[in-house]
Amino acid sequence: xxxxxxxxxxxxxxxxxxxxxxxxxxxxxxxxxxxxxxxxxxxxxxxxxxxxxxxxxxxxxxxxxxxxxxxxxxxxxxxxxxxxxxxxxxxxxxxxxxxxxxxxxxxxxxxx
Amino acid sequence: xxxxxxxxxxxxxxxxxxxxxxxxxxxxxxxxxxxxxxxxxxxxxxxxxxxxxxxxxxxxxxxxxxxxxxxxxxxxxxxxxxxxxxxxxxxxxxxxxxxxxxxxxxxxxxxxxx
Numbered sequence: 001x002x003x004x005x006x007x008x009x010x011x012x013x014x015x016x017x018x019x020x021x022x023x024x025x026x027x028x029x030x031x032x033x034x035x036x037x038x039x040x041x042x043x044x045x046x047x048x049x050x051x052x053x054x055x056x057x058x059x060x061x062x063x064x065x066x067x068x069x070x071x072x073x074x075x076x077x078x079x080x081x082x083x084x085x086x087x088x089x090x091x092x093x094x095x096x097x098x099x100x101x102x103x104x105x106x107x108x109x110x111x112x
Numbered sequence: 113x114x115x116x117x118x119x120x121x122x123x124x125x126x127x128x129x130x131x132x133x134x135x136x137x138x139x140x141x142x143x144x145x146x147x148x149x150x151x152x153x154x155x156x157x158x159x160x161x162x163x164x165x166x167x168x169x170x171x172x173x174x175x176x177x178x179x180x181x182x183x184x185x186x187x188x189x190x191x192x193x194x195x196x197x198x199x200x201x202x203x204x205x206x207x208x209x210x211x212x213x214x215x216x217x218x219x220x221x222x223x224x225x226x
């Protein structure tokens with residue numbers, strides 16, 4: 001099925017561990033995004049990639065890095081996880097803004 | 113930077129009641145406006161969007177929203193809610209300079225009791 005695929009769906013990390021969240025879309029979209037969702041905070045933009053080969057910081061980039069590996073894939077890396085990064089992470093893509101974002105199903109990350 | 117305010121964090125309604133969720137944004141120029149819904153345990157889905165033209169926009173599942181430029185508002189409405197409308201609702205805005213990045217409100221959790 002066409003859409004945005006995120007892996008893993010759940011992850012528990014210890015403080016200081018690193019991990020990479022994977023995101024892939026098969027809709028030939030140019031732009032991809034990483035958001036985090038926290039209770040009472042809505043969704044906040046971490047990083048985005050307007051097109052293949054470019055990445056930019058969003059509202060809350062500290063503690064994260066991203067890679068736009070190719071047009072399909074946009075990964076988010078936590079180099080040294082902190083409890084404050086416990087959240088639900090959503091990847092999204094957009095081909096044309098007229099159709100809005102397509103979101104992945106999310107990754108629920110807990111850092112202990 | 114633009115911001116989005118959703119007035120109610122939690123709303124509780126009985127089935128068949130009417131719904132109106134408030135959304136205000138803080139950008140004075142042309143905007144694109146969206147409402148997304150997130151059902152429990154699921155990802156966000158687009159309910160409706162406004163770009164231009166008729167300020168009354170109809171979306172899926174009987175939802176509609178009205179853009180009032182003078183009030184910087186984009187309120188979501190539904191005449192008669194159902195138990196299945198229980199979800200969290202997010203208003204979002206895109207400005208022309210944003211590389212299609214959306215700024216989201218903090219969300220309104222709607223609980224519909226049968």
